[in-house]
């Protein structure tokens with residue numbers, strides 16, 4: 001699959017004709033909403049695990065020295081927590097550009113985690129879109145130990161800044177959501193140890 005997914009994503013017509021679409025974010029889309037949205041709700045998707053297995057050539061690394069960012073991997077029984085945004089279809093132009101380094105729009109069922117809104121009459125689930133970097137994309141790096149991933153992140157940087165900021169912001173955002181992610185928090189712990197041992 002091409003390294004640039006913009007054209008493939010433009011052809012995704014599952015929600016054609018809809019006035020608004022839910023998008024589920026599990027990585028930088030949780031903490032960096034640089035686009036207009038109609039609603040924002042904590043949510044989760046079942047059957048997926050968040051993993052730092054995707055290479056980043058354009059945000060947290062370079063083509064010569066890619067950083068590591070998250071994608072989601074199918075895993076029976078897993079739950080991935082994140083943030084859902086209700087957007088107008090025009091916003092996909094911005095999101096497709098931002099996620100162009102290997103991420104494909106995939107239709108997904110999301111459950112909203114804000115029980116208060118659901119009690120007040122809001123829907124408690126919706127079908128929408130999630131951006132997934134599958135293992136057949138050119139930037140995919142795949143599995144490595146959490147310690148190796150932390151070392152990789154510690155030495156990487158790209159046009160959007162240090163790779164370590166991506167990890168730290170994601171970990172903070174997950175804590176703010178009250179959600180534990182053993183993979184993310186273990187890598188964060190290794191990163192903190194690396195920083196401490198270098199000072």
Ligand code: SIN
Nearest residue numbers: 025026027028029030
């Ligand atoms: C996402 O946040 O949902 C996709 C991955 C990323 O942009 O970090």
